Amino acid sequence: MRERLYLYDTTLRDGQQTQGVQFSVAEKRMIAQALDALGVDYIEGGWPGANPTDSEFFAARPPTRAVMAAFGMTKRIGRSVENDDVLAMVLDAGTPAVCLVGKTHEFHVTTALGCTLEENREAIAQSVAHLVRRGREALFDAEHFFDGYRANPAYALDCLRAAHDAGARWLVLCDTNGGTLPAEVGRVVSEVIAAGIPGERLGIHCHDDTGTAVACSLAAIDAGVRQVQGTLNGLGERCGNANLVSLIPTLLLKEPYASRYETGVSHEALAGILKTSRVLDDILNRVPVRAAPYVGASAFAHKAGLHASAILKDPATYEHVPPETVGNARVIPMSNQAGQSNLRARLMQAGLAVDPKDPRLGRILEVVKEREDQGYAYDGAQASFELLARRALGQCPEFFEVKRYRVTVERRKNKYDRMISLSEAVVVVKIGGRKMLSVSESMDETGTDRGPVNALAKALAKDLGPYQACIDSMKLVDFKVRITQGGTEAVTRVIIDSEDDEGRRWSTVGVSPNIVDASFEALLDAIQWKLIRDLGQPVQEAAE
C-alpha cells in the first residue's frame, strides 16, 4: 500500500510574487484549469482583498476537482477574529480551504509584529479555530519556520502545536527566505515529528535561493511530511518556489518515491506536464527554458557522439527516464530516423499524403532544422509549417508576388501642439501580370495610431484583385512577439493568429532582426494559407 502524498500549487499566489508577473483574471482561470487537468490536490488562488484581480478571480472561480484555497494571514493583534476585516475578506471568498500565514520566529514576532510571543501564539490558535468553526479546511503556513526553529525551537514548535490543536488540517513548514539547505530541512522535519506533530499533518514550502528547493522538498518528504507546495516552472518570489514540474515526474517515475507514494497525478496526466509547463510560458510570453529538467527542449538531447551512438543501441544507456513519460522527445542530432514518422503524421493532417520512402521527407526535415536554428518555431505555427512542406513538395501555388513595401513611422506635434504619431504603408504587389499599389495609414476609427504593422496589414489586404473577397473574410486575432536566438544573434519572432468567417483559426510565423519584416512574413503566410484553403489554385487571368 502506497502512502498518499498531497500536491499544493501556489502559482497563482506565490508565483505572482515573481518580479514582472501580474496575471489577469482570465490568465488565472487558464492556469487553474491547467493545474486541475494535471491533477494537483490544492490550488491556492490568491489573497482575496489584497488586490482587485485576486478578489475578482475568487468571485467567479472556475469549478475544479482540486480543492481551491484562499491565502491570508492570521488575525491582527488587538482585534478579535470576528472584527478583523482582512481575515473576513479571505473567508468571504468562500473557498473550501483557507491557508493563513503566521509568525513562528520569535525575532519576527517581537520586531515585525511588535507583540508578545504569547499574543502571537494565541492569534494563531484563534485564527485557525475560526476557520474550523466556519467549516473550512484550515492550513497554517508557518512563516520562517526553519530560521525560527534554529533561533528558538521550543517557541517554533509551540506555534505549530497551537495551530495543530486548534484543528488545522495542515501545518506547512515554510522556508520563507529560502536559505535552508536539504540536510537541515530533513533534520528539522525529523525533530518536529519526534516532538509529536504527526507527519501526515505536515507540509513543506521551499524557495530556490540556493538552487536546492526541489531537493529540500524531497528531503522533507523523506523525513515524513505528506504535503508538498510548489509552483509551475518554479515561478515565485526572488529565485522562485520549488518547481512542481521537476518534482512531480521525480515523485511518479523515480525510486524510492514511485513505489512508496501515490499522488493525484496519473501517468496519463504526467505525459501532459510538458504542455502544462508551456501554458504558463505562453501566458508570461517567456521562452521555455531549454535545460529545464524533464520538460526542456534539451532535456533528452544527446549531443556527445559517444552518447548518441549508445542511445541508438539502448536509450537507457544515457537517459534516466523515457522522454515520452513526460511528453518530451529524444533529440539525436545525427539521426532523423525518429523525425520522419512524426513528419508524415503532420503532413497527413494537412491533407498531404507522402510515401514513406519519398526522399523529400528528409529534405523537409533539414529545412525545418535550418529554420529552427534561425529562430523559427513551427509547433505554434502549423499553417507556416504546412506552407514550408508544400513548397518542398511543389504543391504551393503562387497567388501574388510582393514587389516591395515601405512603412513610415512619424512622431511630431500636430496643429494643436500635441505630440501624435502616425504610420503609413505602401505595398506593391503583382497579381498575374498586373502591378497594384496600395497605401494605408495606421489610424483606427477612434483616431488611435495602431502602429506600422497595422498599416502594413491594411495596405496589403486593401487591393488583392481577384482574391479580395477571400481576404476580406479573414482577420488578425492575435499577434505574439518574442525576442529569440537566431544563430548567434537576437532576432524577432512574430506569430500571428488569424480567423475567418467560418471560424477557422490558423497560426503563422515570421522571423527577422527587423520586427516589421518578421510581421510581414507572418502576414503573407496567413494570406497564402487562406487562399490555398479556399481557392486551391490561382485564378486564371490574362496578363496585361
Add this chain to the structure above:
Amino acid sequence: MRERLYLYDTTLRDGQQTQGVQFSVAEKRMIAQALDALGVDYIEGGWPGANPTDSEFFAARPPTRAVMAAFGMTKRIGRSVENDDVLAMVLDAGTPAVCLVGKTHEFHVTTALGCTLEENREAIAQSVAHLVRRGREALFDAEHFFDGYRANPAYALDCLRAAHDAGARWLVLCDTNGGTLPAEVGRVVSEVIAAGIPGERLGIHCHDDTGTAVACSLAAIDAGVRQVQGTLNGLGERCGNANLVSLIPTLLLKEPYASRYETGVSHEALAGILKTSRVLDDILNRVPVRAAPYVGASAFAHKAGLHASAILKDPATYEHVPPETVGNARVIPMSNQAGQSNLRARLMQAGLAVDPKDPRLGRILEVVKEREDQGYAYDGAQASFELLARRALGQCPEFFEVKRYRVTVERRKNKYDRMISLSEAVVVVKIGGRKMLSVSESMDETGTDRGPVNALAKALAKDLGPYQACIDSMKLVDFKVRITQGGTEAVTRVIIDSEDDEGRRWSTVGVSPNIVDASFEALLDAIQWKLIRDLGQPVQEAAE
C-alpha cells in the same frame, strides 16, 4: 582547522556539450581567465584531438594559477597505452593534469565496449599508471558510477580501486545520466568510503536532470568527497551540470560549509561572481536568468508588501545572505500589490528621501496604478519607475527634448535582384536652445538590417551634444516585447535593459499600440536615467 575542498570547473568541456554551444578559441581563453580570477582549483579545457577548437586552445593555453586539465578516455581495448593515438593526443596537450573517463558499469562494459569486465579494469589501471609515469596529476572519471554501483557494487568499486592503486590523485564519481537523487548520492559515497577509498581522493560530478545537481554535490561533500565538479551557470549536456555559481556562494557563506571547509575562492573574489556569471552569458548572448540563485536580478527582489516593510527594519528578515557578498543588490520593485512602505523603500534606494506623511506618495501610487492599467509594468523596469517618481516630486531635470522623429522601413529588390530590407531614422532633438538633426540606418557591421528600433536608437544616440560621452558608455543589452492589454485595447509593452561601462544595468519600459513608439519611450527613459545618475543636472549652455 578547516578542511580543503577543491573546485573543478568543466565549463570548457562538459559545458560545451550544451545544445547550441560551440566556443571559439578566444572565448575559451576569456572563460578560462574569468574562472582563474574567481579562484577555482582546476580548469578542464576540453578534449585535445576531439575537435580543432580544443586542440588549438591547448596549443596556446593561457597561463593560469588554476591547474589546467585535459580530458580524454582510458585506452582502447586491444591496444597498449603507448599505441593508443587518442590517448597520445590528450597527453600531447602537455597539461599538468589529465582526466580520463572510463566505464564502471558492467552493462556498459559488455554492451558499449564489448569486452570483459577484467579487460576494462585493466585498461583503467594501465591508463592511469601511464599518466603517472609521465608525471601528470591523474584523475579518473568514473562514468555512470552511481548506476553501475546500483547494478554491481563490487565491480564499480573494483574499477575505482584499480585507478586508486595505479596512483590517480582523484577518483571522480560521475552521475552521467543525471538521474541519481541526493539521498542516494550521499549513501553511495558513504559506502565507497566505508569500502576503503579515502574521501580526500574522491570527487563528484553531477547533472541536473532532476533539478538537484547542486544538492547532490552538497550531499556528496557531506558524505566525504573533497572535490566538486561543475560549470558556470550550470551549462552542460541535456539539463546541464552542477552550477558552480550557485554552489560556491553556499560553500563560502552558509553553514555548515563556511566553518568546515576552505576553497581557493576568497570572499573578495566571491563578490565578483555575479560578473563572472555575466561573462558567460555575454559570450553565449544569453539573457541572464532573473531567478538565478545569488546572482539573478530577482534574487534579492522583494515584491510582497509585507516583506518590503520588514526589509526596511532589518534586511535579515527576508534575506538569507547579504546581496553584496555575491556582488548583487537589493531590489524593492513596485507593483500594484505593494503599498506605501514599498514605495518609500524604493525611493530611498534611488536617493529620494520622502517624508512618510508626504501627500505626493499617494499621488505617485495613483500614477503607478493608472499606468499599470494602461499596460505599463514597473517591477521589471526600476529605472522608469524612478523617473516617474522624480517627475511627481519635481526632481526630474530635462536634459533634452525630442521634437520629432521619423523612421522608414523599406523592403525591395536590390541591384542584384535580391529582396533586402533597410530602415532609416531621423530624430530631431532640442538641447538648451540648439536644435539637432541626426539620421541613422539599421545596417550593422555584417550588413544585416537590425530593424527600425535599432535605427532609431542609433539616430537618437548619435548627437546629444554635451551628453554624448555619457551616452556613448551605455549599450542596449536586452529588448523584450509583449502584447498586453491597455484598457480595452491590445498595446505593445517594450522593456529595455541597458548596461554601462561600470557594469550598471537598468531597465525601462514603454507602452503604445505602436511598437516603434513604445520602444522609443523606453529608450528615452534609459538615457534620461543614465544622465541623472552621471550628471544630476543639465549642462548649462547659452541658448542660441
